[in-house]
Amino acid sequence: MRLRGSGWSRAGLAVGLAISPAAYADWQMNLSPGATAMTHQVWNLHTAMLAICATIAIGVIAVMGWSILRHRKSRGVEPAEFHESIGVEIAWTVLPFIVLAAIAIPAASTLVSLYDTDAADVHIEITGHQWLWEYRYPDAGVHFYSRLAADSRRAELGVDGTRPQDVAHYLRDVDNPLVVPVHAKIGLSITSADVIHSWWVPALGGKKDAIPGRINKKWFTADEIGTYRGQCAELCGRGHAFMPIVVKVVSKADYRAWLKAQGGQAPAAADLPDAPAAPADFDALAASDALSRDEAMTLGKHVYNGLCSACHQRDGSGLAAAGYPALTGSDVATGPIAAHINQVIYGKNAMPAFGRQLTDAEIAAVVTYERNALGNAVGDEATPKQVEDLR
Amino acid sequence: MKAGASPARGGRRWLWLANHKDAGTAYLVLAAIMFLVGSSLSLVIRSELFAPGIQVVDPAVYNQIVTLHGLIMIFGGIMAAFVGFANMMLPVMIGAHGLWARRASGPVFWMLPVAFAALLVTPFIGGAPQTGWTMYPPLIMQTGPALPVFIAAVCLTTISGFFSSANILVTLLRKRAPGMAMLRMPLFAWTWVVTAFLIMAVMPVLAGTMLMLGADRYLGTGFFGGPDGSALLYQHLFWTFGHPEVYIMVLPAFGLVSTIIPSFARKRLFGYTSMVYATLSIGLLSFIVWSHHMFTTGQPLAAEMFFMFSTMIISVPTGVKVFNWVATMWRGAMTFETPMLFATAFVVMFMIGGFSGLMSSLAPVDFQYHDTYFVVAHFHYVLVPGSLFAMMAALYYWMPKWTGVMYSEGLGQVHFWWSVITINVLFFPMHFLGLAGMPRRIADYSTQFTDFNQMISIAAGLFFAGQLIFVFNMGRSLARRGAQASARPWEGARGLEWTLASPWPYDTFATPPRIEARELAKPD
Numbered sequence: 001m002r003l004r005g006s007g008w009s010r011a012g013l014a015v016g017l018a019i020s021p022a023a024y025a026d027w028q029m030n031l032s033p034g035a036t037a038m039t040h041q042v043w044n045l046h047t048a049m050l051a052i053c054a055t056i057a058i059g060v061i062a063v064m065g066w067s068i069l070r071h072r073k074s075r076g077v078e079p080a081e082f083h084e085s086i087g088v089e090i091a092w093t094v095l096p097f098i099v100l101a102a103i104a105i106p107a108a109s110t111l112v113s114l115y116d117t118d119a120a121d122v123h124i125e126i127t128g129h130q131w132l133w134e135y136r137y138p139d140a141g142v143h144f145y146s147r148l149a150a151d152s153r154r155a156e157l158g159v160d161g162t163r164p165q166d167v168a169h170y171l172r173d174v175d176n177p178l179v180v181p182v183h184a185k186i187g188l189s190i191t192s193a194d195v196i197h198s199w200w201v202p203a204l205g206g207k208k209d210a211i212p213g214r215i216n217k218k219w220f221t222a223d224e225i226g227t228y229r230g231q232c233a234e235l236c237g238r239g240h241a242f243m244p245i246v247v248k249v250v251s252k253a254d255y256r257a258w259l260k261a262q263g264g265q266a267p268a269a270a271d272l273p274d275a276p277a278a279p280a281d282f283d284a285l286a287a288s289d290a291l292s293r294d295e296a297m298t299l300g301k302h303v304y305n306g307l308c309s310a311c312h313q314r315d316g317s318g319l320a321a322a323g324y325p326a327l328t329g330s331d332v333a334t335g336p337i338a339a340h341i342n343q344v345i346y347g348k349n350a351m352p353a354f355g356r357q358l359t360d361a362e363i364a365a366v367v368t369y370e371r372n373a374l375g376n377a378v379g380d381e382a383t384p385k386q387v388e389d390l391r
Numbered sequence: 392m393k394a395g396a397s398p399a400r401g402g403r404r405w406l407w408l409a410n411h412k413d414a415g416t417a418y419l420v421l422a423a424i425m426f427l428v429g430s431s432l433s434l435v436i437r438s439e440l441f442a443p444g445i446q447v448v449d450p451a452v453y454n455q456i457v458t459l460h461g462l463i464m465i466f467g468g469i470m471a472a473f474v475g476f477a478n479m480m481l482p483v484m485i486g487a488h489g490l491w492a493r494r495a496s497g498p499v500f501w502m503l504p505v506a507f508a509a510l511l512v513t514p515f516i517g518g519a520p521q522t523g524w525t526m527y528p529p530l531i532m533q534t535g536p537a538l539p540v541f542i543a544a545v546c547l548t549t550i551s552g553f554f555s556s557a558n559i560l561v562t563l564l565r566k567r568a569p570g571m572a573m574l575r576m577p578l579f580a581w582t583w584v585v586t587a588f589l590i591m592a593v594m595p596v597l598a599g600t601m602l603m604l605g606a607d608r609y610l611g612t613g614f615f616g617g618p619d620g621s622a623l624l625y626q627h628l629f630w631t632f633g634h635p636e637v638y639i640m641v642l643p644a645f646g647l648v649s650t651i652i653p654s655f656a657r658k659r660l661f662g663y664t665s666m667v668y669a670t671l672s673i674g675l676l677s678f679i680v681w682s683h684h685m686f687t688t689g690q691p692l693a694a695e696m697f698f699m700f701s702t703m704i705i706s707v708p709t710g711v712k713v714f715n716w717v718a719t720m721w722r723g724a725m726t727f728e729t730p731m732l733f734a735t736a737f738v739v740m741f742m743i744g745g746f747s748g749l750m751s752s753l754a755p756v757d758f759q760y761h762d763t764y765f766v767v768a769h770f771h772y773v774l775v776p777g778s779l780f781a782m783m784a785a786l787y788y789w790m791p792k793w794t795g796v797m798y799s800e801g802l803g804q805v806h807f808w809w810s811v812i813t814i815n816v817l818f819f820p821m822h823f824l825g826l827a828g829m830p831r832r833i834a835d836y837s838t839q840f841t842d843f844n845q846m847i848s849i850a851a852g853l854f855f856a857g858q859l860i861f862v863f864n865m866g867r868s869l870a871r872r873g874a875q876a877s878a879r880p881w882e883g884a885r886g887l888e889w890t891l892a893s894p895w896p897y898d899t900f901a902t903p904p905r906i907e908a909r910e911l912a913k914p915d
Contacts, residue, residue, distance in 0.1 A: 027842055028827035031759060046756045053746035061739060064717050073724040080722035083659040092714045093707060100703045108696060110755040115692045156445055164443035165838050172837045195530040196622060202828040206758020209688045211622050212529060216689030233762045233830045235523050237530055238451040241833035
């Protein structure tokens with residue numbers, strides 16, 4: 001839940017401890033779902049547990065509230081005598097176990113995923129110092145330090161009357177941000193040169209301690225380009241509040257350009273993953289007038305698996321005993337394309353006519369699929385126009 | 392001071408504290424002073440956090456104040472006060488003449504003022520550690536010449552805690568009056584059996600850990616640093632002490648509330664036996680959950696799993712207690728004098744603190760909560776509207792017995808409503824700050840956290856100011872002003888203390904009392 005407003009800063013002014021009632025940022029009251037698939041999972045766990053706790057709390061408070069209103073001496077009630085009940089006590093010992101088990105299972109599964117630090121696309125070594133962060137990209141040969149931004153420092157010290165509310169991202173801005181590519185699995189190896197620190201950017205996941213003499217691993221994959229801010233989360237001395245973390249998530253191309261600008265070696269573009277393919281929109285494909293080969297194969301497979309595979313089987317081998325012919329190498333699927341289309345539209349013997357159920361694009365796609373998959377490699381394609389002409 | 396043996400002459404009386412009521416008084420006075428000192432430190436923290444930017448104290452001083460606020464409140468406030476209630480009430484509650492080792496109380500007690508004075512001196516002899524109460528190395532190794540004084544002070548509190556608990560435990564086991572079987576004792580006595588056991592188990596661990604820190608610094612041993620040492624070893628040792636410590640600070644509160652709610656519900660405690668077993672299970676489980684304080688240290692997956700599950704399980708006996716209190720209220724004939732108001736608020740707000748603890752038990756989510764204001768909210772809910780409210784309930788409950796006069800019920804009600812409102816405005820928004828990403832123990836913060844911090848700082852000042860009502864009300868009773876209290880001023884109260892006159896005699900149960908079934912927590 002986010003509320004906007006600065007009523008309390010006005011109250012602050014009212015008590016005479018003057019600071020500007022300028023509208024500060026949002027009144028963020030809840031965990032943010034973050035910018036990675038894992039932070040979404042964690043957010044779901046948080047929300048589920050919060051809901052469980054709130055439900056039980058409301059139940060307890062409701063029963064207690066009813067009791068407080070009703071079971072009062074002033075209402076003339078006589079106190080009851082009961083003081084134990086084995087059944088009730090067993091119930092409220094056992095039921096919580098079941099509720100806890102139900103949330104423990106997804107939590108354990110998320111934990112396992114968060115510990116899976118293998119196979120990172122980009123590897124970064126992070127070292128905490130009093131009070132700055134050091135970043136090293138061992139594969140690219142890039143290395144730099146990241147300190148509190150100069151304007152935040154001026155505002156903290158009040159240089160030239162600069163106030164915290166005058167600078168952008170007070171205490172959450174640095175001179176050299178960490179730069180990582182979007183969609184790539186970023187593997188972090190975190191340690192410290194002096195005392196214990198903790199590396200934390202909430203939108204990219206939980207914190208991990210930077211401990212001298214020890215390397216802790218963490219990973220994240222950012223789904224969205226953007227700038228994400230956090231700070232050291234373990235008390236590390238006088239400058240603890242003043243060692244922010246800023247991560248810029250950029251496109252693959254920008255990342256490679258940035259590495260080169262830093263004097264490093266950029267990995268080949270092919271070594272960085274692209275956005276995961278969006279799921280196909282079958283309704284749009286089914287309504288289209290022309291299909292690319294890829295689109296036809298995608299839609300065709302979808303139609304085939306949904307309708308045809310019941311008899312002809314997923315791999316096209318058919319079911320001879322029941323009279324369903326194989327499509328792999330069959331005369332229809334490897335013969336003239338017009339006859340193939342005709343049979344799908346009008347059916348034959350046990351095979352129903354699909355002409356009324358399927359659009360031109362769907363019939364074209366399934367024909368193309370049957371001729372170029374299921375062990376066939378005819379090479380030609382049916383078009384929606386051909387189907388329309390044969391109806 | 393009426394019938395029975397009269398007090399020893401001034402100096403000796405307060406040096407040896409041989410009378411358990413004198414000992415209890417000394418601990419409670421010390422705790423009151425320490426609560427004042429510790430909360431004054433927190434007001435410095437809240438003034439600095441009123442606005443972004445550094446206005447009041449340098450961050451290095453801020454960190455020292457954070458350290459001292461924690462240690463003073465834990466050892467000087469909460470623990471000393473619970474030991475005070477134990478000294479004051481337990482011998483009477485079990486029909487004993489006094490504590491098992493009567494003259495041990497004095498020397499054991501006087502270690503504490505020395506220890507806290509030493510702690511409070513450290514900022515002026517080079518600076519207290521800037522670590523917070525957890526005192527983690529390597530950061531604590533950056534402390535200046537005050538470090539040995541600091542270590543000695545912490546060790547002194549552990550020695551005092553160990554021996555005062557030993558005395559209480561042996562008293563409960565060996566000095567009960569005939570007819571006061573273990574399973575008939577008041578719940579407050581039972582919670583102290585477990586608390587004393589926990590204190591005796593973990594105080595040596597803390598003392599040893601502190602001595603290892605000193606050895607690292609002055610003898611070059613390298614337990615917690617260097618090529619063979621491990622900063623994580625310290626954390627494991629510290630939390631082996633530190634997690635049972637959490638229950639040390641709340642189990643006696645369970646006992647107080649379990650005594651007070653039945654009195655005002657005019658109905659016996661529901662599920663006495665299950666309360667005893669829940670207390671025992673919490674005591675045992677408290678030893679196997681320590682590493683949930685270390686979820687983000689990168690310990691192996693198997694350890695994360697184990698400590699996540701064990702922590703979830705400890706919520707079950709804790710839940711049983713809450714359900715039992717509600718069932719005790721159910722179909723009672725309740726009245727809401729001030730002790731009952733505070734006890735009822737304890738149940739609700741301790742439950743809030745318990746639930747945020749349960750949320751934090753989920754390791755992958757704790758990676759977000761850990762070391763943020765969400766956790767600050769969590770343990771303050773358990774300790775302030777939790778333990779502290781239980782103590783306030785107990786003071787209102789027993790003060791008529793101690794002084795022979797009734798406190799002002801009107802002022803008590805005002806104090807309650809003032810406290811319960813301001814405490815929630817003070818601590819509830821800390822959940823929001825933590826979830827929005829504000830780390831704990833920072834001297835300055837990003838501007839997006841300003842609004843809630845201002846709200847919290849104002850509420851902190853108001854809560855603190857409201858306690859003046861409480862001080863006045865208790866001071867009025869101590870000055871013997873107010874209506875005369877009867878021997879049993881609470882209609883539904885059970886227990887041997889109510890068989891004594893009000894004020895109670897200086898010397899009680901020199902011969903064991905004949906116990907009537909009515910006074911037992913569980914007569915059958």
